[in-house]
Amino acid sequence: MTSVEQALLLVDTYTKTTEKTTAITLSQSLGFVLAKDILSPINMPPFRQSAMDGYALGSIEEKTFSLVGEVQAGDDQNPNIIKGEAIRIFTGAPVPSGAKAVVMQEKVTIEGRNIVLDEFSTPDSNIRPEGEQIKKGEIALTKGTAITPAGIGYLATLGITHVEVYQKPSIAIIATGNELIPPGQDLKHGQIYESNSVMLSAALQASGFTDIECHKVEDNYEATRSLLQRVIEQYDVVLISGGISVGDYDFVGKALQDLKVEEVFYKVKQKPGKPLYFAKKNNTTIFALPGNPASSLSCFYIYALPTLNKISGLAAYKLKQSTRISNSTYSKKGQRSEFLKAIVKDQQVTILDGQASSMLRSFALSNALVYLPEETSEIKVGDPIQVIDLP
Numbered sequence: 001m002t003s004v005e006q007a008l009l010l011v012d013t014y015t016k017t018t019e020k021t022t023a024i025t026l027s028q029s030l031g032f033v034l035a036k037d038i039l040s041p042i043n044m045p046p047f048r049q050s051a052m053d054g055y056a057l058g059s060i061e062e063k064t065f066s067l068v069g070e071v072q073a074g075d076d077q078n079p080n081i082i083k084g085e086a087i088r089i090f091t092g093a094p095v096p097s098g099a100k101a102v103v104m105q106e107k108v109t110i111e112g113r114n115i116v117l118d119e120f121s122t123p124d125s126n127i128r129p130e131g132e133q134i135k136k137g138e139i140a141l142t143k144g145t146a147i148t149p150a151g152i153g154y155l156a157t158l159g160i161t162h163v164e165v166y167q168k169p170s171i172a173i174i175a176t177g178n179e180l181i182p183p184g185q186d187l188k189h190g191q192i193y194e195s196n197s198v199m200l201s202a203a204l205q206a207s208g209f210t211d212i213e214c215h216k217v218e219d220n221y222e223a224t225r226s227l228l229q230r231v232i233e234q235y236d237v238v239l240i241s242g243g244i245s246v247g248d249y250d251f252v253g254k255a256l257q258d259l260k261v262e263e264v265f266y267k268v269k270q271k272p273g274k275p276l277y278f279a280k281k282n283n284t285t286i287f288a289l290p291g292n293p294a295s296s297l298s299c300f301y302i303y304a305l306p307t308l309n310k311i312s313g314l315a316a317y318k319l320k321q322s323t324r325i326s327n328s329t330y331s332k333k334g335q336r337s338e339f340l341k342a343i344v345k346d347q348q349v350t351i352l353d354g355q356a357s358s359m360l361r362s363f364a365l366s367n368a369l370v371y372l373p374e375e376t377s378e379i380k381v382g383d384p385i386q387v388i389d390l391p
């Protein structure tokens with residue numbers, strides 16, 4: 001059986017960033033990944049800018065200045081100012097080129113047409129120099145950066161309207177199983193509500209993937225094979241839930257084999273998610289996630305999400321791991337590596353009750369997964385443990 005470490009390495013090796021890029025408007029770019037470095041087209045700020053409402057001073061050797069004019073934010077004038085003179089100025093306004101400093105109005109007393117400073121000013125105080133944040137031609141954001149709300153604001157301040165981004169993959173989710181019915185109907189004996197497709201779709205959307213289509217197929221070889229054939233031809237990534245274990249009605253493995261996909265691995269020495277299957281066909285990436293809901297979601301976060309992020313061009317596509325201190329005791333029963341639903345709070349990690357792969361309750365309460373490698377059999381309170389933060 002493939003180890004977790006080997007499986008992660010294989011998934012990484014078989015995953016390439018898409019070559020498809022596209023120019024989109026800045027306002028639609030949230031969550032996309034830059035396909036090119038962005039160079040600043042301007043100096044920011046574009047001119048010497050006042051950081052305060054107050055007075056621009058023609059010199060710094062005096063405390064008393066005569067008031068000779070005014071500059072508002074948005075004004076394009078550059079009034080002359082000499083030693084001993086001051087100009088009324090406001091936050092964001094262009095500082096006259098002759099000004100040596102700006103003093104905030106709270107530190108000034110007005111005496112007729114003069115202003116008197118409480119203390120001497122220092123050179124360039126309260127003046128944002130031209131290009132202080134970034135200079136024209138410097139890299140504003142690098143290729144591989146995901147665009148955040150702050151990133152959109154930052155690029156807008158530079159006057160950028162369009163960005164070149166990697167195209168996001170199209171994703172098909174396939175739920176397999178005769179027992180599954182949609183929530184909203186009455187359950188007959190033997191039936192359960194289908195939850196994996198809506199859960200995986202939500203996990204995808206939470207990470208910025210929106211080109212998603214959900215399909216459902218019964219435990220029937222022909223139906224499974226023909227649906228898989230169609231989606232593998234049509235989508236960049238196929239996430240199958242269930243039907244990948246060894247039961248007589250688990251047809252996913254056989255269908256994929258008959259469709260001549262390139263199997264990279266099947267079965268990982270891990271709990272949950274042992275029957276995880278990973279394959280490629282041409283440019284399509286295929287994950288068959290085990291049907292048990294917690295297995296499906298664990299495998300999604302650990303293997304599928306970094307893959308999707310890498311395809312989308314994200315430089316920081318790997319899982320974010322950290323070492324933290326356990327608040328709990330835990331004994332592992334088997335030999336497999338384990339991923340445990342946990343809550344991280346104030347650097348401490350609490351491992352939750354109800355870790356069975358059929359259960360989602362602990363997952364719904366968790367904000368992290370604890371990773372217990374094969375060789376670790378026990379966790380005690382105070383032990384350092386490896387933690388994967390959930391997005």
Ligand SMILES: Nc1nc2c(c(=O)[nH]1)N[C@H]1C(S)=C(S)[C@@H](COP(=O)(O)OP(=O)(O)OC[C@H]3O[C@@H](n4cnc5c(N)ncnc54)[C@H](O)[C@@H]3O)O[C@H]1N2
Pocket residue numbers: 175176177179180192193194195196197241242243244245246247250272273274275289290291292293295357358
């Ligand atoms: N003889 C063996 N049996 C099993 C093994 C094994 O090694 N030998 N492995 C077990 C493990 S571990 C897992 S995990 C499961 C995985 O089985 P499948 O991937 O084939 O999944 P199914 O059998 O279709 O379903 C498992 C379980 O999950 C429920 N399920 C499936 N899909 C959904 C869905 N979309 N929404 C909600 N719930 C779903 C399904 O009803 C089953 O209860 O195999 C073990 N067996």
Ligand code: MOO
Pocket residue numbers: 270271272273274275290292294295357358
């Ligand atoms: O891998 Mo299964 O997910 O252990 O139940």
